[in-house]
Amino acid sequence: MSGWLNGKRARIEGECPAIASALAAQGASLVDAGDCDIWVHIAPPPPIKLAHELTHAEWRDSLDAGLDRRFLGAKDFAGQCRARGTGGAILFVGAPEQALGADQAAAAGALGNLTKTLGVEWARDGIRVNSVLTRDAGDTLGNLAAYLVSDYAAYVTGAVMGIDLDD
Amino acid sequence: MPVPQHHIVATPPPFDEPPYPADIFAGQTVLVTGGGSGMGLAMAKAFAQGGAQVAVMGRSMERAEEGVAQIAALGVRAHAMSCDVRQPEAIAAAFDEAERELGPIGLLANNAGANFPILAEDISPNAWNAVTRIAIDGTFLCSTEFARRRIARGEGGAIVNNSAQYIWTGFPGDAHSAAAKTAQATMTKKLAADWAPHGIRVNAIAAGFFPHDTSTAGRREGGIAPLQNMIPAGRTGNIWEFGWLSAMTCTPLFGDMTGQVIVQDGGESLRRSLMMPDFVPPRERADGPWGWQ
Numbered sequence: 001m002s003g004w005l006n007g008k009r010a011r012i013e014g015e016c017p018a019i020a021s022a023l024a025a026q027g028a029s030l031v032d033a034g035d036c037d038i039w040v041h042i043a044p045p046p047p048i049k050l051a052h053e054l055t056h057a058e059w060r061d062s063l064d065a066g067l068d069r070r071f072l073g074a075k076d077f078a079g080q081c082r083a084r085g086t087g088g089a090i091l092f093v094g095a096p097e098q099a100l101g102a103d104q105a106a107a108a109g110a111l112g113n114l115t116k117t118l119g120v121e122w123a124r125d126g127i128r129v130n131s132v133l134t135r136d137a138g139d140t141l142g143n144l145a146a147y148l149v150s151d152y153a154a155y156v157t158g159a160v161m162g163i164d165l166d167d
Numbered sequence: 168m169p170v171p172q173h174h175i176v177a178t179p180p181p182f183d184e185p186p187y188p189a190d191i192f193a194g195q196t197v198l199v200t201g202g203g204s205g206m207g208l209a210m211a212k213a214f215a216q217g218g219a220q221v222a223v224m225g226r227s228m229e230r231a232e233e234g235v236a237q238i239a240a241l242g243v244r245a246h247a248m249s250c251d252v253r254q255p256e257a258i259a260a261a262f263d264e265a266e267r268e269l270g271p272i273g274l275l276a277n278n279a280g281a282n283f284p285i286l287a288e289d290i291s292p293n294a295w296n297a298v299t300r301i302a303i304d305g306t307f308l309c310s311t312e313f314a315r316r317r318i319a320r321g322e323g324g325a326i327v328n329n330s331a332q333y334i335w336t337g338f339p340g341d342a343h344s345a346a347a348k349t350a351q352a353t354m355t356k357k358l359a360a361d362w363a364p365h366g367i368r369v370n371a372i373a374a375g376f377f378p379h380d381t382s383t384a385g386r387r388e389g390g391i392a393p394l395q396n397m398i399p400a401g402r403t404g405n406i407w408e409f410g411w412l413s414a415m416t417c418t419p420l421f422g423d424m425t426g427q428v429i430v431q432d433g434g435e436s437l438r439r440s441l442m443m444p445d446f447v448p449p450r451e452r453a454d455g456p457w458g459w460q
Contacts, residue, residue: 087177136423147186147420150186151180152408155400157400158430159430164424
């Protein structure tokens with residue numbers, strides 16, 4: 001079963017042990033910087049607060065982590081892929097749209113449509129873009145992430161999915 | 168227009184390199200409706216590549232038997248049955264027969280469907296009923312038969328439904344299938360919720376265009392070649408990619424996944440490709456990113 005990602009270099013931004021171990025188990029080399037074939041961005045879930053109790057700074061932090069950093073990172077990664085003339089895979093991982101506060105609802109909704117947009121805009125660069133929005137952090141998330149960034153998912157792009165019934 | 172040479176097209180591994188080990192479904196039996204040809208046969212083969220025994224249910228016995236021959240050639244036991252998925256008694260009888268031949272059915276792939284392009288005003292009541300009821304009633308009836316048996320045994324299971332990429336956008340020129348395929352996707356979520364306490368997982372693949380012998384969209388002058396450049400991914404799907412993802416949702420690898428509808432269409436649904444001209448990436452449009460500035 002192992003080997004979906006043999007020969008691929010993956011950079012993971014953010015913390016998710018299940019994803020890191022699944023990518024490594026499938027043969028990816030995990031790199032901290034530089035050129036890579038796969039970029040996974042995991043946004044930490046912001047605390048749950050009622051909208052009228054969120055400060056603007058807290059709101060901005062959530063949007064920075066859940067949306068802006070993801071776009072800018074994806075843009076850099078795609079630029080590297082184009083420069084070397086090979087494709088690549090981007091995966092965004094985070095909490096479901098309605099699971100936390102209004103900050104998450106805004107960030108995740110924006111991210112979903114960004115995923116669909118970039119998946120199409122960069123399709124002919126061979127760059128695929130997908131999102132998993134879930135509270136699951138177990139083996140299924142790891143395996144799903146490894147699948148989505150592998151060539152087995154070559155026909156999956158612009159897709160936004162969850163894992164369980166709450167997603 | 169062909170896909171320009173400098174575009175990069177992502178491709179999957181070949182059919183003989185499935186993403187899971189050959190024994191991942193060992194000791195299990197899958198029932199695939201409409202499994203004798205096309206996308207159902209691709210699902211059946213994918214389960215067989217993981218070691219499942221395969222029961223194929225089809226309206227045409229001859230076609231089911233042809234499919235079973237191909238499935239058995241992969242080294243698993245397989246059994247062909249004729250059944251109309253709109254008839255609950257016939258479904259129960261077919262489950263009985265499959266379980267006598269192959270043992271308890273713990274996996275179900277709802278693929279049976281009919282589809283043909285037609286203007287809405289020309290769809291007769293019979294045509295409407297055929298397309299919608301095979302997919303909607305058929306998926307419901309086969310799934311409930313499956314679930315009642317699993318619940319009675321005190322065992323879980325997994326169901327995968329073959330839905331379509333046009334379920335959220337509509338499909339002008341194919342109104343019967345547009346309705347039918349969306350019902351499959353939306354019932355997927357509710358069936359998953361109803362049966363989660365029993366360990367039965369239910370997911371769907373919203374599939375794009377995976378050409379095969381019986382697909383209608385490929386029947387045109389020039390075959391499927393002109394379609395490749397309409398799709399953002401730069402190609403139509405390879406049918407085994409669809410089979411693999413369908414089967415994968417039923418493996419322990421995705422053991423916590425339920426109630427999901429996964430779009431596998433090379434970006435097709437995001438630009439309505441089969442009704443639009445060739446896809447030109449925003450960067451390469453002569454008049455700017457929107458094409459008309």
